[in-house]
Amino acid sequence: GAGVSQSPRYKVAKRGQDVALRCDPISGHVSLFWYQQALGQGPEFLTYFQNEAQLDKSGLPSDRFFAERPEGSVSTLKIQRTQQEDSAVYLCASSNRDRDYNEQFFGPGTRLTVL
Amino acid sequence: AQTVTQSQPEMSVQEAETVTLSCTYDTSESDYYLFWYKQPPSRQMILVIRQEAYKQQNATENRFSVNFQKAAKSFSLKISDSQLGDAAMYFCASNAGNNRKLIWGLGTSLGVNP
Numbered sequence: 001g002a003g004v005s006q007s008p009r010y011k012v013a014k015r016g017q018d019v020a021l022r023c024d025p026i027s028g029h030v031s032l033f034w035y036q037q038a039l040g041q042g043p044e045f046l047t048y049f050q051n052e053a054q055l056d057k058s059g060l061p062s063d064r065f066f067a068e069r070p071e072g073s074v075s076t077l078k079i080q081r082t083q084q085e086d087s088a089v090y091l092c093a094s095s096n097r098d099r100d101y102n103e104q105f106f107g108p109g110t111r112l113t114v115l
Numbered sequence: 116a117q118t119v120t121q122s123q124p125e126m127s128v129q130e131a132e133t134v135t136l137s138c139t140y141d142t143s144e145s146d147y148y149l150f151w152y153k154q155p156p157s158r159q160m161i162l163v164i165r166q167e168a169y170k171q172q173n174a175t176e177n178r179f180s181v182n183f184q185k186a187a188k189s190f191s192l193k194i195s196d197s198q199l200g201d202a203a204m205y206f207c208a209s210n211a212g213n214n215r216k217l218i219w220g221l222g223t224s225l226g227v228n229p
Binding site for chain 2: 031033035041042043044045048056059089091093095102103104105106107108109111
């Protein structure tokens with residue numbers, strides 16, 4: 001595809017529900033990042049993959065958050081037992097390690113609202 | 116730990132004028148990059164300009180340029196000939212270390228007045 005895509009664009013969940021957010025990176029991009037952006041704030045790092053390996057998950061706020069990228073392409077961020085403080089925009093970014101690897105290309109984000 | 120600070124929550128500029136957005140950072144790394152990203156209301160984060168820390172020359176991209184003061188750990192963005200389409204949130208970010216995760220400031224909301 002032409003860019004990073006994310007789905008769904010909007011998700012409303014009741015407190016306690018599980019949600020899954022999908023990211024399709026740019027084809028061939030090795031690195032994939034997840035960020036959380038609360039309203040009126042800058043993004044905050046959640047986790048990072050290089051191919052299928054999750055090399056850094058230090059930003060995941062609790063064990064309710066889980067991310068995977070089993071085939072080194074599409075990634076899913078799962079949040080279990082959602083809580084109101086999980087309401088935010090979740091941004092996915094990818095970059096090509098072999099070329100200009102410091103530029104991260106972002107998707108449009110998924111806005112999660114937990115009621 | 117890395118930190119990025121943007122001390123201007125909001126700025127405004129007249130169309131065709133010049134505006135400078137401020138950013139300071141702190142890092143113990145010697146190899147790092149600095150970025151300015153633009154986030155319009157549509158939410159898509161777009162790279163505006165980047166600066167490699169080892170380069171002394173300030174980066175320039177058309178109407179966008181930076182003033183990189185390494186000793187002062189300052190990285191400001193200058194937008195010349197401002198256009199209505201420049202109105203957006205602007206985020207300063209840095210990365211360093213092996214995985215290149217981005218550390219972000221809180222952003223500056225830029226308004227452009229016709």
